[in-house]
Amino acid sequence: MKKLLALTAVAVATLTAQTAQAEDFPGKDKVITIVVPFAAGGPTDRVARDLAEALRKPLGGVSIVIDNAAGAGSTIGNAKVARARPDGYTLLVTHVGMATTPVLYRKLPYNYETDFEYLGMINDVPMTLIGKPQLEARNFSELRSWITKNSGKVNLGNAGIGSASHLCGLLFQSELKAEMTTVPYKGTAPAIADLLGGQIDILCDQTTNTTSQIEAKKVKAYGVTTMKRLTTPALKDLPTLDESGLKNFQVTIWHGLYAPKGTPAPVLKALNDALKVALKDPEFITKEEGLGAVIVNDKRVEPAEHKKFVMSEVARFGPVIKAAGVYAD
Numbered sequence: 001m002k003k004l005l006a007l008t009a010v011a012v013a014t015l016t017a018q019t020a021q022a023e024d025f026p027g028k029d030k031v032i033t034i035v036v037p038f039a040a041g042g043p044t045d046r047v048a049r050d051l052a053e054a055l056r057k058p059l060g061g062v063s064i065v066i067d068n069a070a071g072a073g074s075t076i077g078n079a080k081v082a083r084a085r086p087d088g089y090t091l092l093v094t095h096v097g098m099a100t101t102p103v104l105y106r107k108l109p110y111n112y113e114t115d116f117e118y119l120g121m122i123n124d125v126p127m128t129l130i131g132k133p134q135l136e137a138r139n140f141s142e143l144r145s146w147i148t149k150n151s152g153k154v155n156l157g158n159a160g161i162g163s164a165s166h167l168c169g170l171l172f173q174s175e176l177k178a179e180m181t182t183v184p185y186k187g188t189a190p191a192i193a194d195l196l197g198g199q200i201d202i203l204c205d206q207t208t209n210t211t212s213q214i215e216a217k218k219v220k221a222y223g224v225t226t227m228k229r230l231t232t233p234a235l236k237d238l239p240t241l242d243e244s245g246l247k248n249f250q251v252t253i254w255h256g257l258y259a260p261k262g263t264p265a266p267v268l269k270a271l272n273d274a275l276k277v278a279l280k281d282p283e284f285i286t287k288e289e290g291l292g293a294v295i296v297n298d299k300r301v302e303p304a305e306h307k308k309f310v311m312s313e314v315a316r317f318g319p320v321i322k323a324a325g326v327y328a329d
């Protein structure tokens with residue numbers, strides 16, 4: 001009986017401490033760290049930085065910093081957040097990798113279903129197939145012939161196993177039935193830098209990273225991965241890969257916001273409320289739309305719905321990835 005009373009007292013004390021902590025969340029002079037599991041300057045980093053700005057106001061002007069914990073196709077950064085203190089001061093912004101890495105990695109240092117609190121989805125982002133400026137191919141059909149002629153010699157960059165560029169590249173190779181040498185980076189910011197320098201030949205990357213390069217004609221643009229052309233002014237003349245002959249080639253990825261499992265419910269609510277306000281911020285919307293992304297404006301902004309959506313993405317991409325037969329340890 002004594003033991004039971006002691007245990008109850010501990011439980012009550014923990015709950016009281018959590019409630020007090022949650023009530024003044026985010027505390028004065030505290031800093032929220034958003035972990036980005038890819039390199040600085042890339043598309044995931046960009047959405048996290050823009051979101052951080054939009055989140056500040058609804059979170060009472062709190063300071064938010066970005067921690068680029070890049071590498072291993074996002075799994076290093078994801079693991080960092082899974083192990084972080086669940087107090088709302090460490091969050092994760094990542095993308096479709098949340099759903100592809102569990103299929104691709106034989107062992108992950110975290111459980112994507114049970115080690116995170118799903119806070120909500122941020123955006124949907126199309127991808128583009130781009131090439132180094134030195135390529136002579138002027139359109140997708142010329143690129144296709146060039147790839148066929150150079151089978152086995154084409155260098156295709158990506159942001160590591162499980163990244164969006166890896167997924168898009170896998171689908172692309174399987175559609176073309178072409179073997180390419182894949183070159184992994186810690187994110188697509190360094191991959192684009194190498195593409196500009198001609199060290200890699202092609203890359204599939206989010207429009208949020210490629211729009212300005214395409215607009216400035218610094219890279220060759222071969223197609224967009226949506227079924228309809230985009231309306232974004234800088235991308236509206238870019239044909240879809242589907243209309244260029246890769247029938248039904250469609251890859252739209254997304255970004256979401258997460259916290260470590262066990263973050264108190266009132267803190268989660270404060271964060272989700274702030275996310276909903278941020279997603280209505282006109283400045284944030286304009287920035288994202290100008291880069292071809294679509295801000296989420298549906299039920300996937302609700303934690304349970306976002307989690308359901310991620311599970312459906314695991315089911316959608318699992319068979320495709322398995323068919324490609326690529327796994328990482």
Ligand code: ASP
Pocket residue numbers: 038039042043044045158159162163164165166186187188189205206209
């Ligand atoms: N675009 C990258 C990817 O392919 C990730 C990044 O650098 O944000 O997943």
